[in-house]
Amino acid sequence: MTSQTITAAAGTWRLGDLTVNRIGFGAMRLAQHGEALVPDAVPRDRDQAITVLRRAVELGVNHVDTAAFYFSPLRSANELINRALAPYPDDLVIATKVGPGRDPSGAWLPHATPEQLRGQVEENLRQLGRDHLDVVNLRIVGADSLAERFGALAELRDAGLVRHLGLSNIRPHHLAEAQAIAPVVCVQNMYGIGASPEQEEVLRLCGEQGVAFVPFYSIAGSGRTAGTPADDSSTVHAVARARGVSTAQVRLAWTLHRGPHVLAIPGTGDPDHLTQNVAAGSLRLSEAELAGLDGLADRDGLSPAAR
Numbered sequence: 001m002t003s004q005t006i007t008a009a010a011g012t013w014r015l016g017d018l019t020v021n022r023i024g025f026g027a028m029r030l031a032q033h034g035e036a037l038v039p040d041a042v043p044r045d046r047d048q049a050i051t052v053l054r055r056a057v058e059l060g061v062n063h064v065d066t067a068a069f070y071f072s073p074l075r076s077a078n079e080l081i082n083r084a085l086a087p088y089p090d091d092l093v094i095a096t097k098v099g100p101g102r103d104p105s106g107a108w109l110p111h112a113t114p115e116q117l118r119g120q121v122e123e124n125l126r127q128l129g130r131d132h133l134d135v136v137n138l139r140i141v142g143a144d145s146l147a148e149r150f151g152a153l154a155e156l157r158d159a160g161l162v163r164h165l166g167l168s169n170i171r172p173h174h175l176a177e178a179q180a181i182a183p184v185v186c187v188q189n190m191y192g193i194g195a196s197p198e199q200e201e202v203l204r205l206c207g208e209q210g211v212a213f214v215p216f217y218s219i220a221g222s223g224r225t226a227g228t229p230a231d232d233s234s235t236v237h238a239v240a241r242a243r244g245v246s247t248a249q250v251r252l253a254w255t256l257h258r259g260p261h262v263l264a265i266p267g268t269g270d271p272d273h274l275t276q277n278v279a280a281g282s283l284r285l286s287e288a289e290l291a292g293l294d295g296l297a298d299r300d301g302l303s304p305a306a307r
Contacts, residue, residue, distance in 0.1 A: 008060065010256055010281030013212050013263055015063075015135055015185040016164040018093045022256060023281040024063030025056045025274075026216065026267030030080050032072035043072040044269045046080070052274055053084035057092065059278045065188070065214070065265040067097040068123045078127035086129050095186070096124045097168055099139030099149070111141060114152035121156055137166040137188055138178075146174055147181065154182035166212075172201050175211070184211055186263070191215035193236065193254055193296050207259045214263045218255045219248045235292045245283060248273075252280035254293050 010022040030049045032042060056064070064085075070077035078096075085092065098120040101109040112120055117138075124133055136157075138150055146167070156162045166186035167178055178184050187206050191199050192215060206213040232247045240247045252264050266277040285293070 010264075011260060013261055015093060015095075015166075015212055016183070018134060018164070019091070020063035020093050020263065021060055021281075022260075022263050023061065023252075023278055024065060024214075024263055024265040025053075025061045026265040027053075027064060027066040027077040027081060028070050029267045029269050030077040031070055031075050043074040046075060048271075049075075049080045049269055050084040052269055052271055053081060055271055056274055056278075057085060057089065059275070061278065062089070062091045063093050063095065063263065063265070065095045065097075065267075066128075067100075068120060068127060069097075069100055069102045071102070076127060078124060082127060082129045088130075093134045094128060094130075095135035095137060095166065096128075096133055097137045097139045097188075098124070098153070099141075099168075111139075112149070114148045117149060117152045118156060118161075121153075121161055125161065132160060133162050135164045135166055135185060136162045137168040137186065139168040140170050140174060143171050143173075146170075146177060150178045150181050157182060166214075170202065172198065172205060175202070175205055175209070179209070184209075186212035186214050188214040188216055188265075190217050191255065192218040193233075193251055193293055203258060203262070207261050210261065212261050212263050213259070214265055215255050216265065218264065219251050219266055233296055235296060239285070239289050239293065242289075243283065245280070246276055249276055249280040249283055250285075250293075252277060253283035253285055254290070256281065257285055257290055 012019050012021055032044055064081060066077050066081060068078055098117055099111050101112060103109055121136060136153060138146060138153055140146055153165055157165055164185040165182055167174060167184055168188040170187060170189060175184060187202060189199055189202055203213050236247045236250050239250045252266055255262055255264055268274050268277060
């Protein structure tokens, strides 16, 4: 099976009028090693990051998730994407996030006001070297209303700076609130084996409305940015041993089995891990395996916490 065939094995989904393979790539780990999104993160080797990005596209990945606030003291994920992939392939879809911000030292700033969101969109445009953004996700914290901020992004969509809109880290009521303002093509939420009932509800709502559901931390579980859990359950290990794959691949495959609208965006700066992540798209779990993994609900400590 060729690399392109492996990627295609997971199927495709549409983000508005854009078709993407269900196995994508998350850029959060590109700019730094270890714990992500912290001011003292160790920068990743530039050449290695560029190699991983180019290899991802070679493997058939055409959905890259990023953000202007993914950066280390030396480099940003957006600028690495620009350097590695521009001029961009016609079928490449780059999704980014706005809402949170970081100052030059890496310290987190309060979430952007509606007026500040345009600046965040323009910063993503500048770093990526594009005249429009394919998908912009509004990042939410807590249960606050998103109407003013999502409305501001809808205006940028109408102005042609943004093609499609999505949401990140939402509660169930946020989806209806946003859909009343402008079409939502995707929702990014923390989700994986052991997801909370609320996250299961968001996944279900997205499926009913034809909205892509894009899990983050689906490999890490409650370990979040630390990588695959060191104490992964015996059930996950048993499936991995039986299939001759890693526990990370089992976790990714499980999420893809949750519905045709589920897209995976595993992130890594390691070329070998990248290949394994893409290969997970062709892993078909049996009904018995799925039932065993489904039974791990509420044991991984997943919750709709912020990334």
